[in-house]
Amino acid sequence: MTKEDQQPTPEFLQHHSVEQIETSKAGKKRTRVTDQRWIDYYLKHGHIDVHQFNAAERLMALYRAAGRGQKVTVSLTGLPMGGQGDLSEYSATALMDFFKLRWLMGKETFTCVQDVVLHDYSAPDWAKRNGRNPKAATEILRMSLDHLEDAFKRLRDPSTNPKSKV
Numbered sequence: 001m002t003k004e005d006q007q008p009t010p011e012f013l014q015h016h017s018v019e020q021i022e023t024s025k026a027g028k029k030r031t032r033v034t035d036q037r038w039i040d041y042y043l044k045h046g047h048i049d050v051h052q053f054n055a056a057e058r059l060m061a062l063y064r065a066a067g068r069g070q071k072v073t074v075s076l077t078g079l080p081m082g083g084q085g086d087l088s089e090y091s092a093t094a095l096m097d098f099f100k101l102r103w104l105m106g107k108e109t110f111t112c113v114q115d116v117v118l119h120d121y122s123a124p125d126w127a128k129r130n131g132r133n134p135k136a137a138t139e140i141l142r143m144s145l146d147h148l149e150d151a152f153k154r155l156r157d158p159s160t161n162p163k164s165k166v
Contacts, residue, residue: 038122047138052145055152056117059101063118065094097155104151104160105144112144 020029043053102110111130115121121129123137132140154160 037120039117042141048142048145051149052142055145055149056113058152059113059117059148062094062098065090066098067091100155101151104154105147109144109147112140113148116141
């Protein structure tokens with residue numbers, strides 16, 4: 001039995017939803033897990049380690065705390081609003097931390113982490129969209145997650161204040 005012929009077990013189907021998608025080969029279909037994020041896949045298959053995964057989870061939590069993952073449409077102010085139309089202190093702090101992480105990491109490494117962790121692109125998809133080699137994408141992701149972990153460590157350091165560099 002080849003890898004293409006294997007089907008998910010009933011136990012797997014109790015915990016995950018799957019769909020059959022067409023491949024580039026005529027008449028061939030592939031099973032895709034629809035409720036698993038790419039970052040989960042990379043951890044499960046050993047492409048990233050637990051520390052990198054935890055940094056990714058921490059970024060996702062910060063993103064959600066800032067109110068960024070909750071809207072379908074974008075407000076013109078770019079700030080998450082509380083129930084009374086005001087920015088909660090918790091959301092404002094989370095948003096500032098999110099922006100500071102982006103500043104600490106730099107545009108390209110942050111974009112890689114943002115697209116894979118927050119927007120659920122695969123690393124090769126990110127690479128193709130940004131003119132990078134898809135074969136090197138997983139290694140770029142690993143380095144970006146290491147950089148994210150380092151940025152979290154420097155987040156509260158007063159010497160890394162973006163305003164003091166201006």
